[in-house]
Amino acid sequence: MTAERLLTFGAVVFVLFDGNLVCHATESQVGLCLMCDGTVLNGSAVWNFCTSSAGEINGRCCLQKDNTSGAVCITGLDISHCNLSVVEDLSEASTSTMIDLSFNPISNLSDLVFQGFSQLSYVILPSNLTCPGGNASWEKTEVNSEYRLCEGQINACNQTGHMSWDCPQNSLCSPYGPSFFACSCAEDFHGYKCLREGEFPTAKVFGILGGSTVLTSILLWVTQRRKAKAM
Ligand SMILES: *[C@@H]1O[C@H](CO)[C@@H](O)[C@H](O)[C@H]1NC(C)=O
Numbered sequence: 001m002t003a004e005r006l007l008t009f010g011a012v013v014f015v016l017f018d019g020n021l022v023c024h025a026t027e028s029q030v031g032l033c034l035m036c037d038g039t040v041l042n043g044s045a046v047w048n049f050c051t052s053s054a055g056e057i058n059g060r061c062c063l064q065k066d067n068t069s070g071a072v073c074i075t076g077l078d079i080s081h082c083n084l085s086v087v088e089d090l091s092e093a094s095t096s097t098m099i100d101l102s103f104n105p106i107s108n109l110s111d112l113v114f115q116g117f118s119q120l121s122y123v124i125l126p127s128n129l130t131c132p133g134g135n136a137s138w139e140k141t142e143v144n145s146e147y148r149l150c151e152g153q154i155n156a157c158n159q160t161g162h163m164s165w166d167c168p169q170n171s172l173c174s175p176y177g178p179s180f181f182a183c184s185c186a187e188d189f190h191g192y193k194c195l196r197e198g199e200f201p202t203a204k205v206f207g208i209l210g211g212s213t214v215l216t217s218i219l220l221w222v223t224q225r226r227k228a229k230a231m
């Protein structure tokens, strides 16, 4: 039998959710795209995704310009065949839909690498790695001798068919990458567990983020839900 287990990470993560804006990277921030030689190969999964979504190939990335903000975001990342043994920080690519890490001697891959990757719906890995968050975080998984496919990220807010459970009152649950979900305070609530009501001290937050113009809510904590063996 399996049981739901909640792992709560100690660190408080502050993220601004502003509805539609999903691109945060600017053109000068796409160093990840040049971290390894070559470009996305014609005919590869990321290439096909990119051409079909009207993106632009730049090094190992598929880039897309956000219409309203003008920011450039990474929607696809192909760092296959890069001889990578360690993959730790892919945060520049957190807006990705597709990531290919296949054909690398990666020794371990933490689920935390994909925390916040809420749009990720296609991951290709060396076959000896497991899908981020485990099979339960994906609609479909496949493995052959060369690679593993993890397809269709499951909304962690909805694993039991109920929405938003585990987020406290006055807060909303939203997907925050494979197996992760985030609770953000509903309008007019803020503070620890969204217990305080009233206008949020927005000036401070705007100061930290410097120049963001839309603020609806603030993320208080991020939790990971995974299947665990019942004791
Ligand atoms: C990609 O490959 C296809 C088929 O091999 C070819 O027709 C097409 O011109 C190539 N595209 C680019 C941009 O190289």
Ligand SMILES: *[C@@H]1O[C@H](CO)[C@@H](O)[C@H](O)[C@H]1NC(C)=O
Pocket (backbone or CB within 6 Å): 065, 067
């Ligand atoms: C930008 O917006 C216009 C109009 O809303 C749309 O026609 C165009 O396809 C968009 N461009 C991109 C790259 O999404």
Ligand SMILES: *[C@@H]1O[C@H](CO)[C@@H](O)[C@H](O)[C@H]1NC(C)=O
Pocket (backbone or CB within 6 Å): 083, 085
């Ligand atoms: C791959 O990386 C390892 C170190 O991580 C290095 O020893 C090896 O020479 C590299 N292989 C190639 C083909 O670059």
Ligand SMILES: *[C@@H]1O[C@H](CO)[C@@H](O)[C@H](O)[C@H]1NC(C)=O
Pocket (backbone or CB within 6 Å): 104, 105, 106, 107, 108, 126, 128, 129
């Ligand atoms: C997967 O296999 C590669 C060799 O192909 C090895 O370097 C790596 O450590 C293995 N990773 C795991 C998690 O076993």
Ligand SMILES: *[C@@H]1O[C@H](CO)[C@@H](O)[C@H](O)[C@H]1NC(C)=O
Pocket (backbone or CB within 6 Å): 107, 108, 109, 110
């Ligand atoms: C990867 O595995 C090595 C050795 O097993 C360990 O020292 C290291 O902390 C692991 N890294 C991560 C990110 O889990």
Ligand SMILES: *[C@@H]1O[C@H](CO)[C@@H](O)[C@H](O)[C@H]1NC(C)=O
Pocket (backbone or CB within 6 Å): 135, 141, 142, 143
């Ligand atoms: C996860 O899915 C793969 C491929 O569908 C399968 O081979 C593997 O046994 C599954 N792992 C677990 C722990 O269920």
Ligand SMILES: *[C@@H]1O[C@H](CO)[C@@H](O)[C@H](O)[C@H]1NC(C)=O
Pocket (backbone or CB within 6 Å): 155, 158, 160, 161, 162
């Ligand atoms: C939540 O789960 C139910 C049942 O599994 C499903 O019908 C529904 O579409 C899911 N909703 C979302 C937003 O994923």
